[in-house]
Amino acid sequence: MKKHLISSFVLLCAVIFIYSCQKETNKPTEKLPLLPEQTYDYNPSDIPDHLRTFNFTNNEDATLGRVLFYDKQLSYNNQVACASCHSQQKAFADDVAFSKGFSGELTTRNAMTIANMGLTNTFLWDCRSNRLEDMVLLPIQNHIEMGFENLTLLEAKLNNISYYKRLFTKIYNKNRVERSDIAQALASFVRSINTKNSKFDQGFQTNFSNFNADEMAGFNLFHSERLACGNCHVESKGGQGDGYNGPAGNGFANNGLETVYKDKGVEQARMTISNGEGFFKVPNLRNTELTAPYMHDGRFKTMEEVVEHYNKGIQSNKDLDHNLIDKMTGKPKKMNLTDTEKRQLIAFLKTFTDKTLTSDVKFSDPFNY
Numbered sequence: 001m002k003k004h005l006i007s008s009f010v011l012l013c014a015v016i017f018i019y020s021c022q023k024e025t026n027k028p029t030e031k032l033p034l035l036p037e038q039t040y041d042y043n044p045s046d047i048p049d050h051l052r053t054f055n056f057t058n059n060e061d062a063t064l065g066r067v068l069f070y071d072k073q074l075s076y077n078n079q080v081a082c083a084s085c086h087s088q089q090k091a092f093a094d095d096v097a098f099s100k101g102f103s104g105e106l107t108t109r110n111a112m113t114i115a116n117m118g119l120t121n122t123f124l125w126d127c128r129s130n131r132l133e134d135m136v137l138l139p140i141q142n143h144i145e146m147g148f149e150n151l152t153l154l155e156a157k158l159n160n161i162s163y164y165k166r167l168f169t170k171i172y173n174k175n176r177v178e179r180s181d182i183a184q185a186l187a188s189f190v191r192s193i194n195t196k197n198s199k200f201d202q203g204f205q206t207n208f209s210n211f212n213a214d215e216m217a218g219f220n221l222f223h224s225e226r227l228a229c230g231n232c233h234v235e236s237k238g239g240q241g242d243g244y245n246g247p248a249g250n251g252f253a254n255n256g257l258e259t260v261y262k263d264k265g266v267e268q269a270r271m272t273i274s275n276g277e278g279f280f281k282v283p284n285l286r287n288t289e290l291t292a293p294y295m296h297d298g299r300f301k302t303m304e305e306v307v308e309h310y311n312k313g314i315q316s317n318k319d320l321d322h323n324l325i326d327k328m329t330g331k332p333k334k335m336n337l338t339d340t341e342k343r344q345l346i347a348f349l350k351t352f353t354d355k356t357l358t359s360d361v362k363f364s365d366p367f368n369y
């Protein structure tokens with residue numbers, strides 16, 4: 001009898017142990033997302049033409065994408081959501097150099113803002129993805145970020161969550177959650193995150209007549225041959241909307257952070273240029289005021305530090321971009337910016353700030369109520 005009691009006790013402990021492990025790892029929890037009766041309009045008619053994205057967002061897709069984006073159940077152990085590293089309050093970036101993934105381990109690169117992603121086809125610091133629908137599934141399977149070994153596991157998990165069954169059936173008319181639909185919904189939501197209310201965007205149609213003297217002087221410095229910022233952080237034309245979303249030419253460049261890079265950057269560049277190193281995506285400058293720290297490794301804490309890098313910190317490197325080399329001496333440029341010029345340049349960069357993005361309810365957390 002005593003033996004029997006002990007073994008039942010052991011069995012009970014084992015059950016509790018297994019149950020609590022499951023809870024910590026993969027078991028779905030069911031706080032329901034709170035969605036508006038009438039879906040939000042993710043394509044408001046007042047988006048200026050220069051911000052119209054390649055693929056117009058579908059409101060239903062974006063509504064589901066919003067739920068997925070904020071749902072911690074998209075990580076293996078329910079610890080992080082996309083929004084943990086791309087936080088609305090921080091203009092969809094993170095305020096640390098490296099972000100904490102599902103198991104507490106840190107990412108190896110800085111989480112960038114994900115505004116205006118519809119205007120580019122080059123994603124991630126090493127440009128390894130060129131389609132947003134593919135890209136959004138990468139963090140879910142990343143061993144540091146969200147930790148799913150494969151997408152079949154994710155599909156199985158979401159298939160067991162009642163609100164996903166409902167939402168996927170309603171939107172895609174299937175009673176199964178499938179990865180292609182997860183991708184479409186997430187990409188659609190991400191694409192809808194646009195910075196239409198920045199001073200820059202409002203001035204775009206009127207030759208920036210809304211800029212003050214400092215901002216205009218900064219604009220001109222940015223586009224001058226002396227600084228050449230605008231040759232890389234390009235204002236793209238011809239149907240791709242405005243730029244400052246990165247890609248000029250190849251979409252990546254070496255901006256002289258190191259003489260020898262630890263993180264070698266874009267693989268494709270390293271293959272084309274033998275042993276090329278230090279090529280990184282020319283990043284999106286949208287909301288740059290709100291997305292510190294800066295660069296692929298978050299090395300600069302302030303915009304002043306970034307400007308000081310270009311002003312007199314550019315390192316010589318065999319792959320340093322020609323825009324940052326002094327044509328006379330063949331050495332890294334010294335820009336000799338005065339304090340006034342630095343202030344003007346930063347005033348211009350601040351025209352990319354759109355604080356309405358950080359509080360717009362249609363981009364907010366539907367689980368937070």
Ligand code: HEC
Pocket residue numbers: 069074080081082083084085086099100101102107108109110111112113114117122123124125126135136137139140144145146186190281284
């Ligand atoms: C643990 C933190 C973390 C989580 C969770 C996370 N990300 Fe990211 N995200 C990053 C980091 C770090 C980068 C840059 C990685 C790199 O370039 O190698 C990034 C880059 C991106 C980019 C590329 C932006 C650009 O300009 O190229 C997009 C888009 C993006 N993430 C969307 C998502 C989505 C959607 C999810 C959820 C499915 C997600 N992220 C989850 C940290 C995270």
Ligand code: HEC
Pocket residue numbers: 112222227228229230231232233252253254255257279280281282283284285288291293294295296297306307310321322323324345
């Ligand atoms: C040769 C091309 C090139 C030129 C010229 C250039 N940049 Fe950059 N910029 C880059 C690249 C590439 C990165 C990312 C580098 C990295 O992380 O390794 C970057 C990063 C930045 C960032 C950080 C963005 C973030 O979110 O981390 C800012 C701000 C910036 N540049 C502003 C400027 C300004 C201002 C100028 C002119 C003084 C300038 N850039 C000139 C290519 C360039």
